[in-house]
Amino acid sequence: MNMTRGYKTGVARVIHWYCLWLLAVTFAIPWIIFANQSPVEKYSEGWFLSRSLASARATNRVDRLKCAIEMEDLAKDCSEPELKAKLLYHAGSFYCGQIEGESDFERVNELFEEVLKLNPSEDVVVLGTLRQLAQIHSAAGKPESANKYYEEIERRLNSETNTITPGFKKKFLENIYPKLADVKERMGDSEGALLVREKALEVSSESKKAQILLEKARQLAKDGKKEEALECFLNLFKDYTDFGKDNGDIIYYLMEYVRVNNFNERSDEYIDSLFDIWEKFENEKHLQIFNVGHNLSVALFSRNDERFLEYSEILKSKLKEALRTNTVENIKKYNLKLCEEQLAYCIAMYEDGKLDINFKKEKLLSFIDDFPNNDNTKYVINRYVELENKMREEEILRTQKWKRFFISFAALVALFIPSFILYRKG
Numbered sequence: 538m539n540m541t542r543g544y545k546t547g548v549a550r551v552i553h554w555y556c557l558w559l560l561a562v563t564f565a566i567p568w569i570i571f572a573n574q575s576p577v578e579k580y581s582e583g584w585f586l587s588r589s590l591a592s593a594r595a596t597n598r599v600d601r602l603k604c605a606i607e608m609e610d611l612a613k614d615c616s617e618p619e620l621k622a623k624l625l626y627h628a629g630s631f632y633c634g635q636i637e638g639e640s641d642f643e644r645v646n647e648l649f650e651e652v653l654k655l656n657p658s659e660d661v662v663v664l665g666t667l668r669q670l671a672q673i674h675s676a677a678g679k680p681e682s683a684n685k686y687y688e689e690i691e692r693r694l695n696s697e698t699n700t701i702t703p704g705f706k707k708k709f710l711e712n713i714y715p716k717l718a719d720v721k722e723r724m725g726d727s728e729g730a731l732l733v734r735e736k737a738l739e740v741s742s743e744s745k746k747a748q749i750l751l752e753k754a755r756q757l758a759k760d761g762k763k764e765e766a767l768e769c770f771l772n773l774f775k776d777y778t779d780f781g782k783d784n785g786d787i788i789y790y791l792m793e794y795v796r797v798n799n800f801n802e803r804s805d806e807y808i809d810s811l812f813d814i815w816e817k818f819e820n821e822k823h824l825q826i827f828n829v830g831h832n833l834s835v836a837l838f839s840r841n842d843e844r845f846l847e848y849s850e851i852l853k854s855k856l857k858e859a860l861r862t863n864t865v866e867n868i869k870k871y872n873l874k875l876c877e878e879q880l881a882y883c884i885a886m887y888e889d890g891k892l893d894i895n896f897k898k899e900k901l902l903s904f905i906d907d908f909p910n911n912d913n914t915k916y917v918i919n920r921y922v923e924l925e926n927k928m929r930e931e932e933i934l935r936t937q938k939w940k941r942f943f944i945s946f947a948a949l950v951a952l953f954i955p956s957f958i959l960y961r962k963g
Contacts, residue, residue, distance in 0.1 A: 598635055605631035609648070622657035625649075626666055633669055642677050646670065660701050664690055664709060675716065680723040687717040710740045715749060718756075727760050747777035751790060758797045770794045785823025788814060792829060803840040811836065824859060824871040827852075831876045838883040849884050856880065882913045886920060898924050 608628035615621040629648035636642050652666045671686035690713055693699060694706050701709075714737035721730040734753045738746055750773040757766035770793070773780065781787030791814050800807035811833040818826045830852045837845040856877050860868060868874060885904035901921040908914060 601631060601635055605629075605635070618655045619657055619659075622652045622655040623659065623662055625652045625655075626657075626662045629666070630669060633673065636673060636676075642673060645673055660693070660699055664693065667693075668709075668713065671713070671716070671720075675720055680720045684717065684720045684724060687713055687720060691717070707740050711737070711742065711745060714740065715752065718752070722756060727756065730756060747773060747780040750777070751780075754797075755793070758793075763797060763799065766797050767794070770797065785818075785821070785825045788818055788823060788825040788829060792832070802836050808833065808836050808842070819855070824863065824867060824873065827856065827859065827871060827873060827876050830855070831879060834880055834883055838887060841888060843889075845883070845887055846889070849880060849887075852880060853877075853884070878908050878911055878913075881907060882911070882917065885917050894924055894927070 605628050608624050608631060612621050612624035612628060615624055625648050629645050629652065632641070632645045632648065636645060649666045649670045652662065657663060667686045667690045671683045671690070674680075674686065675683035691710070694701060694709055714733055718730045718733040718737065721727075721733060731753065734749055734756070737749045738753075741749060750769060754766050754769035754773060757769055770790070773790070774794075781790055795807070795810045795814075798806070798810070800810065811829055814829050815826065815833060818829070834845065834849055834852055836842075837848060856873060860873055860877065863873070881904050885900045887900075898921060901917050901924070904911075904917050905914060905921070
């Protein structure tokens, strides 16, 4: 019995030590292989991809910074320039999205500048570094230095000595040209910005060209080149008929086109243009239409147009439905409450000689009750007081008129009675 128990214990110990040995070998072999690898073999593309995914999946700033710090620490211990540059490039990339102040900017900028000093041979690393340097300088309000980095990217991409494929070059230029144009515009180099936008149109895919045309039209309008801007807008609407229709932004673009015309906001041309946009989109669900509705109602109100009352009722009804059926986020995004308040103000203050003064007062009181804290409420109150005073003055005038009538009538009777008595006696 004791011999059997001893045998079993001995076997168990053998199995136990064998399992421990197996685990040690299982974990030790990869580390042995890793330790004997060259630095380049250790950090494969798959390894860099796994670290990038870890940073992208991090749910908070602290975890993202840990990924960046890990890369930076590995770079400090690395003696091979090519690999060191790649590690620093990834560290800077991870830091990029976490910049919150000047110190963070300086830290990321130093990392990327160190990458460039190491002069890595990989075009992706060099171009990626330059691109992110341009982006952080642009975001930091330094368009001149951002412009320098973007132009260096363009020079390298167009160099005959690079090993970049045509597809990669086209994609990279498509990405940077709109940003370079914006940077040049911020620098005050309008001609340079327009030239870059033309280059962007040449290299960009059809799906991107509409946005580039829109930015070009906006810049031409900003530069006071009215006719060129209008032509650019018309080409946009003609060649890209679906642009902005899915999300309703086409309404904003049409409004921009109307503004470029510099119509007087009380003119028939301006009001007719707004009516054209309204009638085209009023039955669709895009909330941008209320921007048109607001401008149209204000234009009609400002010139005391007789169409105002009818149109304001239509707009008021649509606004009421939109406020009832939309989320708080969308109501804020499209300023629906503000539109409602301003429309109510216009309705309350609208002057029409055909309207009864008591009806006017009711509209004013309705606005005061509905929007007591609105900035325009004081003007509505003043208008209500004016109408009250006007009614009081009219009442006084009517009283005085009747008073004069009775006095005159009494005087006439007083003269008539003696005359009548003398007539009867004679």
